[in-house]
Amino acid sequence: MAETRVETRAGARPSRLRRAWQSDFTWSFRHSPVAVAAFGVVMILILGAVFAPLIAPHNPFNPATLNLMNGFTPPGQANEFTGELFLLGTDDQGRDVFSTILYGMRISLFVGVSAVLLAMLLGVMLGLMAGYVGGWTESIIMRVADVQLTFPAILVAMLIFGIAKGITPPEYRNEMAIWVLILAIGLSDWVQFARVVRGATLVEKNKEYVQAAKLIGRSPFAIMLRHILPNVLNPVLVIATISLALAIIAEATLSFLGVGAPPTKPSLGTLIRIGQEFMFSGEWWILLFPATTLLALALSINLMGDWLRDALNPRLR
Amino acid sequence: MTDTPVLSVRDLTVEIPTRHGVLRPVDDMSFDIHAGEIMGVVGESGAGKSMTGNAVIGLLDPPARIVSGEVLLSGTPVHKLKGDALRRLRGKRMGMIFQDPQTSLNPLLTVGDQLSETILEHLNVTQQEARKRAIAALEEVGIPAARQRIGSYPHEFSGGMRQRVVIALALCAEPDLVIADEPTTALDVSVQAQIIALLKRLCRDRGVAVMLVTHDMGVIAEAADRVAVMYAGRMAELGPVREVLTNARHPYTAGLMESTPLASQGRKRLRQIPGAMPRLGALPGGCAFSPRCDYAQDRCRQEPGPTLKRCDGRAACWFPLNTAAKEEAKA
Amino acid sequence: MSAIIKVENLTRIFDVSKPWLNRMIERQPKALLTAVSEVSFDVERNSVYALVGESGSGKSTIGKIIVGLVAPSEGTVEVEGVDLASESDADKIDAVRADIQMIFQDPYASLNPRWRVRDIIAEPVAARGGKTAGLAERLLEQVGLSAADAGKYPHEFSGGQRQRICIARALSSEPKIIVCDEPTSALDVSVQSQVLNLMSDLREEFGLTYLFISHDLTVVHHMADMIGVLYLGRLVEEAPRDRLFSAPKHPYTQMLFDAAPRMDAFGREVEPPKGEIPDAINPPSGCAFHPRCPLAIPRCSQERPEMRKIGQTRVACHMAE
Known part of the structure; x- marks a missing residue:
């Protein structure tokens, strides 16, 4: 009762928060159990990765805390020599699998997010330019994109990775590996951003608000950034989400193939590579838990992307 | 007019359930159209005039649906028909002409094929007879050299010619009723x-009833x-x-x-x-019009506007005007 | 009276050919569309000049050339004595740009959906580094909206209200000329009258000059002082409003008047006009209207008629008198 009175006094417009809660966007989110579940899983995993130093019972990267005697402890059982208990067991070097997964996710997510940001920045910029300027600029950008699309992204990433590795001095290689990984995945993934943004730009640039800006005398740069860019971001958001899942998998694939994150700084892919060596000797947990985490992470991000695409598509409303 | 009207719409109400509540784009519409008569349905965007046409011909997009009232085609109710029965009826007894001739023709079929297909589906004739009728239909709507143009594709026609083809298509199965939604x-x-x-x-030559x-x-x-004037889903005036x-009797x-x-008024405001x-x-x-109405009184703001049945059958208004009398008084 | 806009011999040709590879394979020549062909007219200061025509008449292209969105292929447009296409002095160009604004047809596409109304209205001033404090609020009230609307987004407004916002934006740089490209054809009748009245009021208040582009004869009759009738990119007749409506000289103008639906013509039975607008890529020879013209003589298909002055009317027809 009291609440209603406050509202009427404040005027007909409900508060910003209330409006956001009642908007079509959040409504469609609240009424999609898949989206809510996927969002929950992603949030738990991300929080786990971000707060890994606080949550993880061990620091797997600190050799001083490792005890080789703890190697190959099965999950949920006390080690037969040291009596220590590990939730998800340990690997061959006695590292706690639960902790390595949390730390590994940090690397996977960091690489994935950075690579997508790089791809997005590049793709959106080139797509905007191609769509708005047209002519030769467009031809060159889009032909490069077409050529790149004829190779599988993972091959392109391996190629870039190989070149970058060749030109970095050996002593920096381990440190640089993560950045090279980001560059490789980012460069292999800009094409879809560019294509979508170019298409959306071609539609937007013929709208009359763009003509109005032109006739005021705004520069092409200002029109692209201030007028067109905000209106082509919806599809970019959808692609970014789905690309994130793909980038995390690409990183895992590269690491699995041994060209990605080094064993000293293992990502989920590195963990899976290590784990599959022990698969047939009975230590299944070393492979299964990192693999399940990767699956859960990629799948929930993908499901969120699917929902986002439907929610932002005005035709499906 | 003692004969049964070709189309008789009785208390037709269409609703769209949304999460913000139930919308009523067509609210309690009743009207008749007789053979050889053109009935205009006029209104501004959002008045529900297209929705009325779609409801009559059974083309409502879900979740929009008819919740009450009936649509009688020469006395038989058709608003409950579904699937095949509805499809047979559409085309055979009701034709539709849409606003955009571009999208109402199949771009991959020649106009001749589209016409003969419709004729074959609805009339019991041979292939050759259908083709003959297709040519006749094109000639009737004024397409020059119909015999040669019958093999052309829609994109080979100009906008006006394409709309003629659409009209031929709507009429080729000799329907009793044609619904033309913003045809021009x-x-x-x-x-x-x-x-x-x-x-x-x-309309005159073939005695078709037209809803325009x-x-x-x-x-x-x-x-x-x-003409029926619509406002916010309701019939405002009919006559x-x-x-x-x-x-005009209704202030709207x-x-x-x-x-x-x-043109005759010149520059005046x-x-x-x-x-x-x-x-x-x-x-x-x-009354939905009351906030914009110069003549609104307390009753208009409190009670819903009357339906046509409840007043003189002409204007759905508590206080109908008499424009002609007013003009005379002024003069 | 002096001309604020001088359009001389204006021609605009668009290349609408397919890519050259397709042309080579299909052995087709280049397709050139003459959207505007040798059009000349003057717009007097503080008047409303209307360009009327059906689709393909080139009326929108002329508007876009005048505001500088499209470059002319031939001929010149002088606004306040400055030719935007050939002027090299950046300051002069900028001054003219600020003097001339445009209102577009589609009120849904002409406002950036991601911008607040305040920023939309102030953009013409902000882009030149002018002071924008309170500007949007003042203009909103001037066009019949409330100052509180400045913080809203375009989707919160109806079509008519959006068109008012467009007008406010056009006014913000204090222009002298506004090119109105079918400003009411996307609006409902009851809203159209609001917008037309508003435009008339603002014209008087600010001493504006309108170039009014429309296909709707009733609207043009209501708004214009001087009317130019276009057919297939050519100016076929130009006359003061009353003159044009009482005594149209060109057969196309007459046809247009006869064909327009009239509210007082109940069940009118007239012979509708013959034929349709020809293809602008391959226009008819001589006078473009001759294939549909009831008065055509052999000369009409051979020789393009010059603009002739008959009384207050300028007309391009061999037969007009």
Whole structure:
């Protein structure tokens, strides 16, 4: 009762928060159990990765805390020599699998997010330019994109990775590996951003608000950034989400193939590579838990992307 | 007129359930159309005129649905038909002409194939007979050299010619009723005049009943015999065209007429109807037109507007005007 | 009276050919569309000049050339004595740019959906580094909206209200000329009258000059002082409003008047006009209207008629008198 009175006094417009809660966007989110579940899983995993130093019972990267005697402890059982208990067991070097997964996710997510940001920045910029300027600029950008699309992204990433590795001095290689990984995945993934943004730009640039800006005398740069860019971001958001899942998998694939994150700084892919060596000797947990985490992470991000695409598509409303 | 009307719409109500509540784009519409008559349905965007046409012909997009009332085609109810029965009826007994001739023809089939296909599906004739009838149909709508053009694809026709093909398509199975939804809106003035003349001729020659949905009062004045004026899903006024346009009884109709610039009026300031048509989700209380109405009284703001049945059958208004009398008094 | 806009011999040709590879394979020549062909007219200061025509008449292209969105292929447009296409002095160009604004047809596409109304209205001033404090609020009230609307987004407004916002934006740089490209054809009749009245009021208040582009004869009759009738990119007749409506000289103008639906013509039975607008890529020879013209003589298909002055009317027709 009291609440209603406050509202009427404040005027007909409900508060910003209330409006956001009642908007079509959040409504469609609240009424999609898949989206809510996927969002929950992603949030738990991300929080786990971000707060890994606080949550993880061990620091797997600190050799001083490792005890080789703890190697190959099965999950949920006390080690037969040291009596220590590990939730998800340990690997061959006695590292706690639960902790390595949390730390590994940090690397996977960091690489994935950075690579997508790089791809997005590049793709959106080139797509905007191609769509708005047209002519030769467009031809060159889009032909490069077409050529790149004829190779599988993972091959392109391996190629870039190989070149970058060749030109970095050996002593920096381990440190640089993560950045090279980001560059490789980012460069292999800009094409879809560019294509979508170019298409959306071609539609937007013929709208009359763009003509109005032109006739005021705004520069092409200002029109692209201030007028067109905000209106082509919806599809970019959808692609970014789905690309994130793909980038995390690409990183895992590269690491699995041994060209990605080094064993000293293992990502989920590195963990899976290590784990599959022990698969047939009975230590299944070393492979299964990192693999399940990767699956859960990629799948929930993908499901969120699917929902986002439907929610932002005005035709499906 | 003692014969059964070709189309009889009784208390038709269409609802769309949304998460913000139930919208009612068509609210309690009743009207008849007789053979050989053009009935104009006029209104501004959002008035529900297209929705009425779609409801009659069974083309409502879900979740929109008919919740009450009935649609009688020569006395038989058709609003409950579904699937095949509805499809057979559409085309055979009801034809439809859409606003955009571009999208109402299949771009991958020749116009001849589209016409013969429709004829074969609805009439019991041979392939050759269907082709003959297709040519005749094209000739009837005024396409020159119909025999040669029958093998052409829709994109080979100009906009006006394409709309003629659409009309031929709607009429080729010899329906009793044609619903034309803004048939001339996408066309130029000179072509529009041709299409209106064509519609009038076909209606007269073949005794088809035509429901002409448009926003253009000028088109209504030239083409229609009777007119229904819609506002916010309801019938505001219904009557013979000349009567309604020269002696509007509903304040909305009167406002519409006065706000249209007329060549004879010269430069004088246009009359305005303040505000805009309310959104369906936010209809004002009382009569939906009351906030914009110059003559609104307390009753209009408190009680919903009357239905046509409850007043004189002409204007759905508690206090109908008498425009002609007012003009005389002024003079 | 002096001309604020001088359009001389204006021609605009668009290349609408397919890519050259397709042309080579299909052995087709280049397709050139003459959207505007040798059009000349003057717009007097503080008047409303209307360009009327059906689709393909080139009326929108002329508007876009005048505001500088499209470059002319031939001929010149002088606004306040400055030719935007050939002027090299950046300051002069900028001054003219600020003097001339445009209102577009589609009120849904002409406002950036991601911008607040305040920023939309102030953009013409902000882009030149002018002071924008309170500007949007003042203009909103001037066009009949409330100052509180400045913080809203375009989707919160109806079509008519959006068109008012467009007008406010056009006014913000204090222009002298506004090119109105079918400003009311997307609006409902009851809203159209509001917008037309508003435009008339603002014209008087600010001493504006309108170039009014429309296909709707009733609207043009209501608004214009001087009317130019276009057919297939050519100016076929130009006359003061009353003159044009009482005594149209060109057969196309007459046809247009006859074809327009009239509210007082109940059940009118007239012969509708013949034929349709020809293809602008391959226009008819001589006078473009001759294939549809009831008065055509052999000369009409051979020789393009010059603009002739008959009384107050300028007309391009061999037969007019």
